[in-house]
Amino acid sequence: xxxxxxxxxxxxxxxxxxxxxxxxxxxxxxxxxxxxxxxxxxxxxxxxxxxxxxxxxxxxxxxxxxxxxxxxxxxxxxxxxxxxxxxxxxxxxxxxxxxxxxxxxxxxxxxxxxxxxxxxxxxxxxxxxxxxxxxxxxxxxxxxxxxxxxxxxxxxxxxxxxxxxxxxxxxxxxxxxxxxxxxxxxxxxxxxxxxxxxxxxxxxxxxxxxxxxxxxxxxxxxxxxxxxxxxxxxxxxxxxx
Ligand SMILES: NC(=O)c1ccc[n+]([C@@H]2O[C@H](COP(=O)([O-])OP(=O)(O)OC[C@H]3O[C@@H](n4cnc5c(N)ncnc54)[C@H](O)[C@@H]3O)[C@@H](O)[C@H]2O)c1
Numbered sequence: 001x002x003x004x005x006x007x008x009x010x011x012x013x014x015x016x017x018x019x020x021x022x023x024x025x026x027x028x029x030x031x032x033x034x035x036x037x038x039x040x041x042x043x044x045x046x047x048x049x050x051x052x053x054x055x056x057x058x059x060x061x062x063x064x065x066x067x068x069x070x071x072x073x074x075x076x077x078x079x080x081x082x083x084x085x086x087x088x089x090x091x092x093x094x095x096x097x098x099x100x101x102x103x104x105x106x107x108x109x110x111x112x113x114x115x116x117x118x119x120x121x122x123x124x125x126x127x128x129x130x131x132x133x134x135x136x137x138x139x140x141x142x143x144x145x146x147x148x149x150x151x152x153x154x155x156x157x158x159x160x161x162x163x164x165x166x167x168x169x170x171x172x173x174x175x176x177x178x179x180x181x182x183x184x185x186x187x188x189x190x191x192x193x194x195x196x197x198x199x200x201x202x203x204x205x206x207x208x209x210x211x212x213x214x215x216x217x218x219x220x221x222x223x224x225x226x227x228x229x230x231x232x233x234x235x236x237x238x239x240x241x
Contacts, residue, residue, distance in 0.1 A: 005223025008035035013220060014080050016064050016118065017087035019043035019051050021188025022137065025213035026084045027052040033217060038077060040064075041087065064114035065106075074121035082133040082220040083122055087114050090153045090190050104152045111156035112163065119167055123176060131175030133224070135216045136164050138182035140235045147185060148194045157182075161231050168229030177228045179219050183212045184235025203236040 013030050017023035018039035027037050031054075039048050040062035048059035062073050064087045074080070088111045093103050115136050126132030141149045142157030161180065168178040185196050186207040198205045215232050218224055233241070 004221075006033055006218060006221050008033040008082070008217070008221055010034070011081040011220065012036045012038070012079055013082040013084065014038045014040065014077070014122075016040050016062070016083075016085045016114070017137075018059070019048045020086060021190065021209040022183070022186060022212050022216075023084075023086040024051045025209035026086060026216050027054065029210065029213045029217045030084070030220065033221065035082070035220070038080070040073070064117055065109040067113075067117045067120075070114075070117040071121045074118075074125065079129060080122060080125065080132070081129075082135070083118060084135045084216045084220065085115055085118055086137050086216075088137060088156075088190075090149050092194060093150060095151050107152035107156050108159075111153070112159045115160060115163060119171075119178070123167075123171055123174070126176045127171075127174035132177075133220045134164075134167075134171070134176065134178045135219045136160055136178075136180040137212075137216075138164070138180040138231050140182055140184045140233070140239050142182060143233075143241050144239050148191075148196060164231065165229050172228045177219075177224070179224070179227050179229065180231045181212055181215050181219075182231045182233050182235070183207055184233075184238040186212055201236055201238050205236075207234065207236060 013035040015027050018027050019041040027039050030037050039052050039059045041048050045056050045059040049056040091103050138161045139157035141154040142161045146154045164180045171178050
């Protein structure tokens with residue numbers, strides 16, 4: 001581990017959801033560790049660049065729920081050593097509403113379909129280049145049903161936890177290490193105005209995005225060389241399993 005446990009020097013990292021709270025914190029931290037970062041989001045490249053402090057050329061609009069778009073992007077992106085996938089949605093709605101099934105399909109397409117699209121596109125290339133890392137975002141909601149989120153979100157994150165375990169077993173023999181982080185409530189656009197009560201949590205506050213990004217970035221580096229198939233709970237003692 002001559003380069004240091006946390007160093008991403010010489011590594012090329014793809015971050016999705018990069019215009020969001022945890023995504024942009026991940027981009028900044030990965031850059032600090034020496035990575036060359038490619039940042040994607042539903043947002044336009046200029047907006048991603050402004051939020052992440054990157055050059056616009058390193059940013060691109062990409063809908064991770066669109067399989068063809070993800071495959072096209074990966075085919076043209078060159079070598080990618082690590083992925084941190086933070087793209088997800090958590091709509092506030094009523095599951096009894098007549099049109100709710102559309103919301104269900106969209107949540108599953110983004111929160112479960114997105115990770116599958118990315119993993120399916122990246123795994124063969126990472127295996128061929130001798131290895132790689134994938135970090136996905138689960139959630140405390142995937143373990144205990146959520147604090148404020150709806151059933152589609154909790155279901156999608158529980159599914160994500162199962163998916164990374166399925167994938168980790170198949171990817172590890174190819175040198176590709178797959179893990180997830182499962183945050184508790186984090187101060188980002190996803191939670192803003194949703195009625196969280198930080199004073200009720202053991203630490204008396206919600207997490208900052210950087211406190212989730214740090215584990216994701218660690219999982220890309222030399223120090224995490226034996227982490228595979230793990231879901232790292234970062235919830236300030238809000239929930240144990
Ligand atoms: N904020 C929390 O409390 C919390 C808790 C647990 C887990 N998480 C997870 O952490 C991850 C990041 O969440 P955040 O809090 O930074 O949310 P955020 O809303 O700030 O950022 C999410 C980003 O994903 C992007 N995105 C949405 N759909 C997309 C798509 N189809 N393709 C590409 N990009 C898309 C959005 O444009 C946004 O920029 C998510 O997976 C979320 O489920 C968040």
